[in-house]
Amino acid sequence: xxxxxxxxxxxxxxxxxxxxxxxxxxxxxxxxxxxxxxxxxxxxxxxxxxxxxxxxxxxxxxxxxxxxxxxxxxxxxxxxxxxxxxxxxxxxxxxxxxxxxxxxxxxxxxxxxxxxxxxxxxxxxxxxxxxxxxxxxxxxxxxxxxxxxxxxxxxxxxxxxxxxxxxxxxxxxxxxxxxxxxxxxxxxxxxxxxxxxxxxxxxxxxxxxxxxxxxxxxxxxxxxxxxxxxxxxxxxxxxxxxxxxxxx
Amino acid sequence: xxxxxxxxxxxxxxxxxxxxxxxxxxxxxxxxxxxxxxxxxxxxxxxxxxxxxxxxxxxxxxxxxxxxxxxxxxxxxxxxxxxxxxxxxxxxxxxxxxxxxxxxxxxxxxxxxxxxxxxxxxxxxxxxxxxxxxxxxxxxxxxxxxxxxxxxxxxxxxxxxxxxxxxxxxxxxxxxxxxxxxxxxxxxxxxxxxxxxxxxxxxxxxxxxxxxxxxxxxxxxxxxxxxxxxxxxxx
Numbered sequence: 001x002x003x004x005x006x007x008x009x010x011x012x013x014x015x016x017x018x019x020x021x022x023x024x025x026x027x028x029x030x031x032x033x034x035x036x037x038x039x040x041x042x043x044x045x046x047x048x049x050x051x052x053x054x055x056x057x058x059x060x061x062x063x064x065x066x067x068x069x070x071x072x073x074x075x076x077x078x079x080x081x082x083x084x085x086x087x088x089x090x091x092x093x094x095x096x097x098x099x100x101x102x103x104x105x106x107x108x109x110x111x112x113x114x115x116x117x118x119x120x121x122x123x124x125x126x127x128x129x130x131x132x133x134x135x136x137x138x139x140x141x142x143x144x145x146x147x148x149x150x151x152x153x154x155x156x157x158x159x160x161x162x163x164x165x166x167x168x169x170x171x172x173x174x175x176x177x178x179x180x181x182x183x184x185x186x187x188x189x190x191x192x193x194x195x196x197x198x199x200x201x202x203x204x205x206x207x208x209x210x211x212x213x214x215x216x217x218x219x220x221x222x223x224x225x226x227x228x229x230x231x232x233x234x235x236x237x238x239x240x241x242x243x244x245x246x247x248x
Numbered sequence: 249x250x251x252x253x254x255x256x257x258x259x260x261x262x263x264x265x266x267x268x269x270x271x272x273x274x275x276x277x278x279x280x281x282x283x284x285x286x287x288x289x290x291x292x293x294x295x296x297x298x299x300x301x302x303x304x305x306x307x308x309x310x311x312x313x314x315x316x317x318x319x320x321x322x323x324x325x326x327x328x329x330x331x332x333x334x335x336x337x338x339x340x341x342x343x344x345x346x347x348x349x350x351x352x353x354x355x356x357x358x359x360x361x362x363x364x365x366x367x368x369x370x371x372x373x374x375x376x377x378x379x380x381x382x383x384x385x386x387x388x389x390x391x392x393x394x395x396x397x398x399x400x401x402x403x404x405x406x407x408x409x410x411x412x413x414x415x416x417x418x419x420x421x422x423x424x425x426x427x428x429x430x431x432x433x434x435x436x437x438x439x440x441x442x443x444x445x446x447x448x449x450x451x452x453x454x455x456x457x458x459x460x461x462x463x464x465x466x467x468x469x470x471x472x473x474x475x476x477x478x479x480x481x482x483x
Binding site: 054056074076079080081082083084085086087089091093094095096097106107110111152155156159 | 291378380381383384385386387388389390391394398399402403
């Protein structure tokens, strides 16, 4: 599935939160169209890893390259880069004072300078795609968690990003709403979107991922295709983690 | 109590001058305070340091001292604060026929002092907006300015307006100090003039000027209560 040079490259990335070494010499490359699922125990640095890719978390050493360009420092160039990397958060983070449709069109209109009418039309098409076109004029607080998260995915897609980052997109959802969000993500993966997904949904990792990354204590411990990783984890740490989550 | 009727024009004149001072000072403090708040939340460390330094100085200094600096420091530096004689505004506001620089000195002191509190009230509103809102805006590629304008400030306003109102009410009361720094004819100077120079009993005069201040502050407080109630319903 990977073609040409990789889209996202992390090389020797280190990050500390005070004395805590959250990312310990992490190197990773994600090819175009590849779906990489990052799993690991909480506090292992997987969310931080995801957030460094669009520099919501700055790193202390190492390099991150996106589409051949090193991540720019704070400023206009960084804003442009972020507009090309969609991000979906655990807590949705829809703009609370704007309707669902306004949430989806804000980026295209203000960042890309699209005409409001055109942005609206495309926004409605995206909302239809994630199955909530009938909610377009409601405010985020009026929607269920699953609907909000699908709106957040539509908002990120509206920027026509080259890659999508998902930071535990289903962890804040009621169990019966997890499926509807994962369905949208699976269809995105099938269409060839480059995705980095931090999640605890092992089912999604099994059927939608090209590769599974296992992290523990800030280190990238394993990097393998899902079938291989789940059937035959190489490290003790990963075996231990899988035995705890797969037995119940 | 006859003084309230006999000297109504003096009270009314004092009220009018204080109202002008407060109106101008409120506008100035809101503008300067907003600028300071933007500095304090900006991603650029030197700008943040300027904002923080300003707030630390002016929030922690007694207003009396700020007034001293304005009323005695500026003239010592050779300034009559003539830069505040902005053409249109200057002609809109009459100063009871006298144009002493003290009105401008008092205005400067009130603006500098109050702006620090306005900045903090605005910033508390910004801090009340969940961090994820700004993060989501940044992740879409909005610049710092767009983030403030379209995402953060529209939501912070709700949380700022009540503390902001308290700051302005405090400022109106603080303006009473101006009378003791050479502003002739504001409400607090009125008391001084009527009891000192003209020998009226203190209590009726004090009641008179209290009414003057209450006319300005009570409606503002009532307005704030209404805003707060409306927000409670919306929540």
